Amino acid sequence: MSKDRVSTRVVATQNRSEPLLGSGGVVATTSKVWRWGGDNMLPRALSLLARRSVAHRRIINDKADYISGKGFTCAEGSAELKYMVEHANGRGESLHSILRRIATDEAMFGNAFMEVVTDAEHSFLSFYHVDASQCRVACDESHVVMHHDWSQFNASQAITLPLYPLFEPMEDGTLRTVVHYKSYEPMFSHYGVAPYIAALDAAAIVYKTDRWNISRIDNAFQLSGVMMLDGAIDNEEEADRVVRLAEEKFAGNPGQVLFVLRDNAEGDNSRFIPINTSTDGDWHTLHSVAESDLVVAHSWFRSLSGLDYASGFSSDRILQEYEVALNTVILPIQAQLLEPIRAIIASQLGVDASSLDIVNRPPSRSKPLYMRIWEARRADGLDYDECDPEQQRFLAEITKYNIRSIE
Numbered sequence: 001m002s003k004d005r006v007s008t009r010v011v012a013t014q015n016r017s018e019p020l021l022g023s024g025g026v027v028a029t030t031s032k033v034w035r036w037g038g039d040n041m042l043p044r045a046l047s048l049l050a051r052r053s054v055a056h057r058r059i060i061n062d063k064a065d066y067i068s069g070k071g072f073t074c075a076e077g078s079a080e081l082k083y084m085v086e087h088a089n090g091r092g093e094s095l096h097s098i099l100r101r102i103a104t105d106e107a108m109f110g111n112a113f114m115e116v117v118t119d120a121e122h123s124f125l126s127f128y129h130v131d132a133s134q135c136r137v138a139c140d141e142s143h144v145v146m147h148h149d150w151s152q153f154n155a156s157q158a159i160t161l162p163l164y165p166l167f168e169p170m171e172d173g174t175l176r177t178v179v180h181y182k183s184y185e186p187m188f189s190h191y192g193v194a195p196y197i198a199a200l201d202a203a204a205i206v207y208k209t210d211r212w213n214i215s216r217i218d219n220a221f222q223l224s225g226v227m228m229l230d231g232a233i234d235n236e237e238e239a240d241r242v243v244r245l246a247e248e249k250f251a252g253n254p255g256q257v258l259f260v261l262r263d264n265a266e267g268d269n270s271r272f273i274p275i276n277t278s279t280d281g282d283w284h285t286l287h288s289v290a291e292s293d294l295v296v297a298h299s300w301f302r303s304l305s306g307l308d309y310a311s312g313f314s315s316d317r318i319l320q321e322y323e324v325a326l327n328t329v330i331l332p333i334q335a336q337l338l339e340p341i342r343a344i345i346a347s348q349l350g351v352d353a354s355s356l357d358i359v360n361r362p363p364s365r366s367k368p369l370y371m372r373i374w375e376a377r378r379a380d381g382l383d384y385d386e387c388d389p390e391q392q393r394f395l396a397e398i399t400k401y402n403i404r405s406i407e
Contacts, residue, residue, distance in 0.1 A: 033136035033145050034190040040150055043109055043133035046194060049203055050108055054210065055291045055307065056196070056203040059298045062305050063107045066325065067333050068100040068358070075355035084345065085356070089117075089126035095341075098129045099358075102181065102337060105132040107298075110183040110192035113144065114340075115161065118175050118348045125348050127341070130178065137180070137190045142166060144178045164340060179340045199297030205290035209283055299329055304363070315364045322362045334358050369396035 036042050050057050072085045072095055088095040098114070105112035113130040136145050138160065147158040162168045167175040182192030196203070295302050301321040303314070338356065345353040374391035377384035385391055 032139045034139060034141075036136055036191050040136070044151070046109055047133060049200070049207070053203040053207040053294075055206050055294055055305070058307075059196075059295065059300050059305050060104065060107045063298065063300060063329075064100060064103040066304070066330050066360075067103040067107075067337070068096060069334070070359045070361050071096050073355075073357055073359050074353075078351060078355070080349065080351050081345070081353060081356060084125065084349075084351075089128050093128075095127065098127055099337060101129040103333070105129075106181055106183070106333065106337070108194065109133070110185070110194040110197075111135075112181040112337075114179040114181070116164065116167075116177050116179060116344055116348075118167070119173060120169075120175060122348050122350070125345065135178075135180075137163075141190070144180065164344075179344075181337065195299060196294065196297040199294045202290040202293040202297065205286060206294065209287040209290070301325055318364055319362055326360060330360065369394065371395050 033040075037045070050060055074081045074085060085095045087093075088098055102112040102114055109132050111132050113132050113135045115128040115130050117126040117128070118124060130146065134146050134148060134150075136147075136150065137143075138145050142163050143160050144163055145158050145160050147153055161176050161178045164177045164179040167177045170176055183195060185193035185197075291307060292302075295305065295307065301324070303318045303321050304325060338358065342353040342356055345351055345356070371379075371394065372391065373393055373395065374384040374386050374388065376395060377391065
């Protein structure tokens with residue numbers, strides 16, 4: 001492929017492929033969309049849950065990191081494909097950064113959206129990640145309606161784009177489509193379902209147990225109980241004022257101590273009645289069980305999310321679980337995400353994208369970098385040749401080469 005052709009597409013990509021996220025795009029003519037959740041606000045609820053639950057957030061981030069990999073690799077002879085990997089749109093974003101955001105949406109919502117921009121001459125091609133929480137599937141099931149805030153929908157501020165493989169011309173002369181990634185779930189045809197759907201309660205428990213601990217700290221770990229106060233009070237308003245004043249000064253976190261004001265009898269019978277509970281172990285167990293359920297629902301592994309570091313760091317276990325995750329979770333999702341990208345590059349640019357693949361690398365090394373290749377093969381029980389020049393190379397050389405190829 002000639003350098004002139006590549007250079008032409010570089011200019012086109014920089015000047016003509018901004019996403020339709022503001023004025024000047026195709027305005028939605030109707031707000032009739034398939035609701036995402038009972039109130040059409042399920043993405044907001046899932047986002048809020050991911051921002052509150054520590055273990056849940058860590059699993060989502062780790063899954064997105066492993067699925068997006070360490071970068072892309074492609075055939076050495078394809079200059080245009082290599083440029084697409086490094087500059088996927090007019091903003092200069094790499095294909096890896098876009099895939100990282102798509103993988104995050106897929107892990108958090110079970111849905112992800114990617115906008116594709118080209119023109120009738122196929123002189124350029126751009127990919128953009130679109131925030132899944134802003135997207136809804138139109139009732140005609142062939143378009144996507146995008147809006148920045150669905151709690152205050154305004155049709156004049158919405159954008160409607162066709163669903164892949166349908167491309168439609170826009171006012172700026174471009175052809176656009178939106179790829180909708182969704183996790184399959186029976187009985188759900190318009191949206192995918194988050195993979196951890198069965199553990200929503202578990203994620204909430206992890207968050208609420210953390211909040212309970214914060215409440216205890218705010219209250220200086222003082223005992224809960226009932227404080228009986230004797231005093232002569234003329235009216236209900238005065239009684240409420242005294243109780244509120246006592247709570248502010250002595251209760252710490254309101255609700256931790258219940259103040260009861262009663263008319264004074266002979267002598268002063270004010271006293272504190274503690275409510276002793278020994279539930280610390282129960283709460284800790286509840287938190288741990290909820291974390292385990294959350295990991296299982298995510299189809300993930302504890303050692304890949306740092307949940308077992310307290311019991312010791314085992315590189316062997318991490319590598320073993322990574323191999324299982326790679327073959328059962330990571331590679332299938334990567335194939336799902338790459339399939340439309342390869343097809344679009346081939347159909348719109350006429351470039352063979354079959355060599356486009358994601359670079360996967362384990363989180364820890366199983367062999368020292370100073371080992372030679374034949375020594376590593378011998379350690380794995382594979383055939384080796386000590387006299388082969390290629391097998392005389394050190395593993396460190398291969399690692400450095402892989403890093404340079406990704407960069």
